[in-house]
Amino acid sequence: MIKSATAISYELDDASAATRELAASIRDGLVLEADSVGILICDADADGAAISGELKDMLGINIVGMTTLAALNADGHREAAITLTVLTSSDCTFSAAVSAPLTKDGYEREIADAYEKTRSAAPSGDEKPGVIFVFCPYGLPFSGDKYPDAFAKIVPGVPVMGGVASDDYDYERADVFFSGGKYRNAMVLISIRGAVKPAFAIRHVTSRFAERIRRVVKAEGNIVYRVGDETMIEYLEGFGLKTDVDDPLLAFNSYPMMLTRDGGDETPLMRHISGLNHADGSGSFFGDVPTGAMANICLVNKEDVRAACRESMNALLAETGKRNDYTYSTVLCISCCGRAMILGADSGAEGQILSEMLPPGLKLMGAYCLGEICPTRHSEDEAVNRFHNCSITLCIL
């Protein structure tokens, strides 16, 4: 089984002090077993690279991580904080790696190489991982869908869980870390092999819609040109929304687009607008938008966010309730930054709900991200991984 401990520090200005605090807290709560890994989630103001480096030296384990708007621990989401979660096990292995810089044309190969590093580093490398955690940088020249798509080719059927690093909506300081290194254009990952039986849950917020359902007529990757008989911008303006905005991410934060595809067996996908091009009327999204999908704009409010959070935890616990042969220890929650912004002054609400619902003995960790990666379908033999927006995703180990 996997055991874990989480620690928190608010020492953003002193990396060494933060490291000492985090390490001491972990040592107090956890005895490291045969293999371990540390996951560092920190505010962009903290020196994540230095902290991860010092923690590696101090704890003797690999530390991977990313910046976030707010980090999650058992007390809820915390801004201006640094959290460290250490996973340790005697019957699982945790092999971590950082990729080469990811490029538009070579990302598949670069991700495959990174995965290969984790495979070759693992004592039982030929064994299929039970789950892969990925932490991705923000602002790469391809959509978030490329991560799960790449893993579907490299290790088909293996569940992939993770997110895209965030900051305070500067979009300039969203980094990932790997044991002393800070990366703006590479991803870090952990392959977990052995006696691990993860379960997943995902929910978004969909109780209210603007009800101008239109079919996506022309889209390429994550850029949508025409929806119904309108350009993407005209479609948005049809809702009364202002499109001449400085920060499309914030301006459309409460109005993500829901995509449903013909056939009906796919979970609807949420997509956040990342940019608008007034020259050709197109809109770009964090994830791909398939031509032919039906689009509708959601009207998200605080209660939707809370409700989805409760639903996701219930769903996750229902999954774990099916297993009597496995002891769970840790819940990883990757939630969308947009949800935090919708909560506004109540930005701790999701963390509070999760904490309250967390069964005794389980540890909670997580982050707010600019894109979530989580399976929409998962069984022992198969996982269908997807990139999401405006969603809360949970993984339990």
Add this chain to the structure above:
Amino acid sequence: MPEESENLKIEYNKLARQFKKLERDYRALSIMHEQTERLRDANEAAKELSNFYNKLLLKNTPSVTFMLDTEMRFVLGSETTLNLLGYADMREMIGISFAALFASAMPETWVAETGARCQHVLETRNSASYEENVTLRNGRNIVFQMTVAPAAEDPDSHSRSVVVVMNDVSELARAREAAERASHAKSEFLSNMSHEIRTPLNAVIGMIAIAAGSDDLEKKDYCLQKIKDASTHLLGIINDILDMSKIEANKLELSFVDFSFEKMIQNVANVINFRVLEKQQEFFTRSDENIPQTLFGDDQRLSQVITNLLSNAVKFTPEKGSICLNALLVGENDGMCTLRIEVVDTGIGISEEQKARLFHSFEQAESGTSRKFGGTGLGLAISKRIVEAMNGEIWVESEPGKGSSFIFTAKIRRGADVSTPALSESNSESLAPTEDDFRGRRILLADDIEINREIVLSLLEDVIPDIDCATNGAEALALYAESPKRYDLILMDLQMPEMDGYEADRRIRALPDEHALRVPIIAMTANVFRDDIEQCLAAGMTDHIGKPLDINELYQKLRDYLPKNV
């Protein structure tokens, strides 16, 4: 001091960080608030528009359409529903039970049954569609096409309400009844026709058998006369049926020619006199001297109507009764004369009920009439349509046992005052066929039916023995092309195998021989309507003669186109 300064720096950093996050939150909330306001306004506008169209829909839905909730209370309905129930504002009705709302307008049993049906539909989620005749409380009778359907958000969910649509199909129901009556009348007509056609055919076949089995020449002559009578009668029946089918297909068209009204009346009288004499009836004609000598209209159709009325009068007037034909000019405006023609008899008369059906197709005064008096029952219907085509009216004034007056008006334009040839000049009856002699002339006869060829050959053998026969248009063309000047006239059937008469005519006319352009080609066909004749002439034929052949007409055509040897 350095430690204090370091602490201050740390505090400053914390405050700066908090300020930055507040600034971020403010920025986010500002834009999100603005977007929310805008979207809410747009949504409100969209809702208002939707409400507006919903109201329009309810206002303009032509049927009684309403929705009831699961407790059978009124939710909403079309304005037609409000009108039916006597409400001015739908808001007055919302929440009131179906039974209470509809009790004021609809009969008690209807309310109970319809309520139960709505409840059943709600429970079973199965729609019901049916038609019912309802007498409203105000006495009005309406046939409703009813549809009661469950209303659910999706097919799998429970019904939230029931929708009732009541379409007033009274007109449709009446039309359907009328169509059923017409269909019944046609069936009866077919039955009558079967009788009417079989009767003269029976006479023809029976008389042929009698004649064949007898050596007595007088008896044979008697049989032939009866065969002739029966055949003429049969032809009349067939002509009536064809006329009516043409009228029903809206193909009745009048032809306009200058004609002598007096001569037309005289011809009609001549035709009817024969039958009047048979029944020892008295027959008078009175013609208004103000009627112009020449009229411009369809003399054939006009005489058809008068002949029909006179034939009926003769038929339904007992022996020694009297019949009078009156023709009056009742008005003239810009050369358009309004004639009033009356046929007055001392016959059996007609009841009011019979009058109502008299001018309908396929109906006689009573269905047994055709059995007793014969006829198709189409004559008056045909007459009515002809009169209407002449912008006139036809009606009957009668009482049972007191005779009848059939009267019609027709608007016919005054004709050009031209002298008309004396009746005798064109009266074919005055010239016996035996006086003609066309020996030395040669006719080409094209007809694919052997008996038709035989009839022509037999009828003409005494006056023109040189007739070459062709069995189709191609043969006729070949014979004529071989030696054009050999033929003085061509009798051409139209419907023939291989090459029809029209095509043969066109090809003959196209031959490079001057004779081919002027040789008389007379269509000899059973297609006898005016447009058939016009089609023949348009195709380049010289004239037309109808089948069955009238020997007098055939001789007249020969006289017209073949100079006699005498």
